[in-house]
Amino acid sequence: MFFNVLRQLSGYLVGALILLTWPCSHAGSEMIHRIPGHVFGTEVEVSIYGESEARANQLGASVLNEFDRLHHKFHAWQPSALTALNDSIARGEAYQADAEMVSLLKSATELAERSDNLFNPAIGHLIRLWGFQSSEFTVHSPAPAEIRRWVEANPRMSDLRYEGTRISSRNTAVMLDLGGYAKGYALDRAALILREAHVKAALVNIGGNVLAIGQPGKRPWKVGIRDPRGEGTVAALELHDNEAIGTSGDYQRYFMKDGKRHPHIIDGSTGETIDLVASVTIITSGGSDAGLRSDGNSKPLFVAGPLKWRAMAQRLGLNEVMLIDARRNVEMTPAMRDRIAAAKTAGEAKRPGAR
Numbered sequence: 001m002f003f004n005v006l007r008q009l010s011g012y013l014v015g016a017l018i019l020l021t022w023p024c025s026h027a028g029s030e031m032i033h034r035i036p037g038h039v040f041g042t043e044v045e046v047s048i049y050g051e052s053e054a055r056a057n058q059l060g061a062s063v064l065n066e067f068d069r070l071h072h073k074f075h076a077w078q079p080s081a082l083t084a085l086n087d088s089i090a091r092g093e094a095y096q097a098d099a100e101m102v103s104l105l106k107s108a109t110e111l112a113e114r115s116d117n118l119f120n121p122a123i124g125h126l127i128r129l130w131g132f133q134s135s136e137f138t139v140h141s142p143a144p145a146e147i148r149r150w151v152e153a154n155p156r157m158s159d160l161r162y163e164g165t166r167i168s169s170r171n172t173a174v175m176l177d178l179g180g181y182a183k184g185y186a187l188d189r190a191a192l193i194l195r196e197a198h199v200k201a202a203l204v205n206i207g208g209n210v211l212a213i214g215q216p217g218k219r220p221w222k223v224g225i226r227d228p229r230g231e232g233t234v235a236a237l238e239l240h241d242n243e244a245i246g247t248s249g250d251y252q253r254y255f256m257k258d259g260k261r262h263p264h265i266i267d268g269s270t271g272e273t274i275d276l277v278a279s280v281t282i283i284t285s286g287g288s289d290a291g292l293r294s295d296g297n298s299k300p301l302f303v304a305g306p307l308k309w310r311a312m313a314q315r316l317g318l319n320e321v322m323l324i325d326a327r328r329n330v331e332m333t334p335a336m337r338d339r340i341a342a343a344k345t346a347g348e349a350k351r352p353g354a355r
Contacts, residue, residue: 035060039067042207049216050200063190076177077133086175094168109157111296118300120268122155124175132264139255147271184295187211211244211291228278237343246294248302249279276305283320
């Protein structure tokens with residue numbers, strides 16, 4: 001029922017993409033220039049407003065180069081600095097990292113602790129066991145004994161130890177997989193590059209995780225929340241300067257077996273995939289890590305599930321949240337409901353002939 005109401009709320013949307021930028025009829029620097037790419041195993045797009053096409057392309061290329069650097073540095077299964085760290089951990093040895101990696105892992109550890117380890121990038125062995133550490137994964141049926149082995153090993157981010165930039169682990173079962181965190185960090189890196197270049201307005205989209213800088217002309221950026229079981233959107237909202245929207249969903253990396261959907265998001269306490277939630281969308285804002293928080297904080301809410309997500313959202317200080325469960329029931333916080341309603345009102349007011 002409420003899902004249908006959301007469809008009515010979003011009835012003025014055009015297209016099915018999460019990026020629903022206002023059309024722009026001006027020429028030259030007033031146009032929105034879009035620079036697409038593919039990295040982190042997903043489609044990315046840098047939309048830049050207020051620059052010439054040549055400068056927008058140059059800036060977009062700088063951002064995509066940074067994404068490529070991070071992709072190769074933090075890749076979870078292809079040779080990278082992260083796999084080198086994981087190999088050292090498995091051997092019981094320390095690894096000489098750098099300040100960037102240490103900072104990212106320490107922030108991930110803080111989120112893991114705040115979320116009661118519902119966010120746990122240390123369970124790479126379970127992710128691999130389910131077949132998700134592969135570009136082309138197939139149907140997997142891990143043996144219960146193997147699942148139990150890695151659950152009982154209890155790998156946690158708090159197992160990591162630091163001596164300056166040297167990293168070790170007291171638990172050799174730790175295997176780091178930053179697939180639910182690195183994209184958010186990349187958003188923040190992109191924002192830094194664009195702000196240092198004095199870009200007036202931009203929108204950076206990494207597979208549906210989006211961060212806004214400024215606004216294109218007189219209107220804020222506009223994005224849609226994807227329907228996890230369809231081709232369109234379930235709602236739309238306006239995104240303002242230094243706000244980010246992040247979604248964790250079961251519709252991109254998953255497989256079906258015996259009528260059950262197995263997404264790539266795994267509950268580290270059981271070793272099982274999560275099948276009660278279709279998507280969780282959150283909005284974060286402020287500071288230099290809005291992108292990182294938008295990516296990481298959606299994961300523990302997804303694992304918490306339909307019954308416990310509100311308590312986890314409160315614990316993490318998240319005010320704007322929408323959860324769609326596997327039965328297509330939609331729940332959201334009052335602040336998220338207000339945000340969607342405001343976008344609906346603004347959209348109607350901006351229609352030609354609206355009063």
